Amino acid sequence: MTRILVAYGSRRGGTAGLAAMIGEALTAVGHEVVLSPAREVSTLAGAEAVIVAGALYANRWHHDARRFVRRNRAALSELPVWLVSSGPLDETAAQHEIAATPQVRKLMARVGARGHVTFGGRLSPDTTGFPASMMAKTRAGDWRDATQVRRWVSLISAQLDGAHRAT
Ligand SMILES: Cc1cc2nc3c(=O)[nH]c(=O)nc-3n(C[C@H](O)[C@H](O)[C@H](O)COP(=O)(O)O)c2cc1C
Numbered sequence: 001m002t003r004i005l006v007a008y009g010s011r012r013g014g015t016a017g018l019a020a021m022i023g024e025a026l027t028a029v030g031h032e033v034v035l036s037p038a039r040e041v042s043t044l045a046g047a048e049a050v051i052v053a054g055a056l057y058a059n060r061w062h063h064d065a066r067r068f069v070r071r072n073r074a075a076l077s078e079l080p081v082w083l084v085s086s087g088p089l090d091e092t093a094a095q096h097e098i099a100a101t102p103q104v105r106k107l108m109a110r111v112g113a114r115g116h117v118t119f120g121g122r123l124s125p126d127t128t129g130f131p132a133s134m135m136a137k138t139r140a141g142d143w144r145d146a147t148q149v150r151r152w153v154s155l156i157s158a159q160l161d162g163a164h165r166a167t
Contacts, residue, residue: 005036008054089141094148
C-alpha cells in the first residue's frame with residue numbers, strides 16, 4: 001500500500017473527472033489516495049508517490065499543473081512521480097501512446113518523473129467560451145476510458161510495489 005497524491009489542473013472538469021478515475025483505480029488495487037486540485041495542495045508531506053494530471057490546451061499543460069510541479073520541484077524529485085495529460089478529443093489516445101508535449105517533457109526532466117501517459121479528453125456539447133464552443137460543435141464527446149485508466153494504474157502500481165519490496 002502506498003499513499004499517493006493525485007493532483008490535477010482542469011479548466012472544464014474533464015481532467016478533474018479523469019483524476020478521480022485514476023484515484024478510484026488506485027484505491028481498488030489497495031493504495032491510499034488523496035485527490036486534490038493542484039492549486040489547493042499546500043504540502044506533499046505524507047505522500048509516498050505523486051501523480052499530476054493536466055488538461056492540454058493548444059499543446060500547453062494546464063497552468064495549475066505546471067505551477068504545482070515547479071513549486072514542489074525539490075520534494076517531487078525525491079518521490080516516484082508520473083505526469084498525465086488529457087487529452088485528445090478522438091480515439092487516438094486509446095489506439096497508441098501519445099508522447100508528452102515538449103513543455104511536459106521538460107517538467108518530467110526537472111523532477112525525474114518515472115513516466116507519462118496521455119488519456120483521451122472530454123468536451124461537453126454545451127461548452128461556453130471561444131474557441132471551445134466552436135470546437136464543441138464538431139468535436140464534443142468523452143474519450144476518457146476507465147479500462148485504459150485501470151490498465152495504466154496496474155502498471156504503475158506494480159512499479160510501486162516493486163520499489164517497496166526492494167527497500
Ligand atoms: C480550445 C481547446 C484547445 C485544446 N487543445 C488541445 C491540445 O492541444 N491537445 C489535446 O490533446 N487536447 C486539446 N484539447 C482537448 C482538451 O484537452 C480536453 O477537452 C480536456 O479533456 C479538457 O480538460 P478539462 O475539462 O479538464 O479542462 C483542447 C480543447 C479545447 C476546448
